[in-house]
Amino acid sequence: MERRVPWLSERVELCEEEPSGSESFTLRSDAGKLCIAATSANAAAVGVNWYLNHYCGRSMSHMGDNLGPVDDLPLPEAPVKVTTDLDYRYALNYCTFNYSMSFYTWEDWERELDWMALHGVNLMLVANGAEAVWQNTLRRLGYSEKRIASFLSGPAYNAWWLMGNLEGWGGPMPQSQIDART
Structure with a gap:
């Protein structure tokens, strides 16, 4: 409030x-x-x-x-x-992250979370930070930084990358953005 x-x-x-x-x-x-x-x-x-x-x-x-x-x-x-008889009130899908949220700042997320709370959402898809998880996993598997960067998509295509539809499209994603999204 x-x-x-x-x-x-x-x-x-x-x-x-x-x-x-x-x-x-x-x-x-x-x-x-x-x-x-x-x-x-x-x-x-x-x-x-x-x-x-x-x-x-x-x-x-x-x-x-x-x-x-x-x-x-x-x-x-x-x-x-x-x-309400509904146990779960769900919000978002993978595409939402790129139609609307590719470049959200913390203030944007804060507003979105406030809207969700006011409207009863108690379960939401969270894809933020997936790039860092993939980076870490691929490093541990011995991939080079260049190969990792070529695998991650750019921020505007992240949802389609996470759904397995593409690799590296619109990338590379800047490390500063990966860090900010984590």
């Missing part, structure tokens, strides 16, 4: 809710303050997002954010409980 909606973080109480089998959150008013009780950290993040969407008219999206401050926080008149 402090990163995306700092105006809300001091005005909300996050409480642990006893798990009952499925992840859930409950919004309620407690002595004039919003309380979000949740069975997990992920459920709490979804509760924050649900409150922002349904009570404050605010949202975070990949196309732009509407997360400006709300002066008078609306409070639920009665408790609102939302439950």
Whole structure:
């Protein structure tokens, strides 16, 4: 909350809710303050997002954010409980890493992770750092640095390389970028 909606973080109480089998959150008013009780950290993040969407008219999206401050926080008149029966809420696939994320910075990843948490994602594909794993493995197998560099793809083709569709295309990837992605 402090990163995306700092105006809300001091005005909300996050409480642990006893798990009952499925992840859930409950919004309620407690002595004039919003309380979000949740069975997990992920459920709490979804509760924050649900409150922002349904009570404050605010949202975070990949196309732009509407997360400006709300002066008078609306409070639920009665408790609102939302439950999911889904154990896994998955995000991304290999192609996403190159359609959208080839040159992500840490700030971009931080924003993506915040979006995922707010939207209930609890499992994501992580391909970052695979180049370093391959480098290390090939070095241990005795490959030369030149041969390793010719095997790794460039950053814009990384997903297709990881899926086994090509080798070395668009490369070599600079070591500084491999290090930054690890």
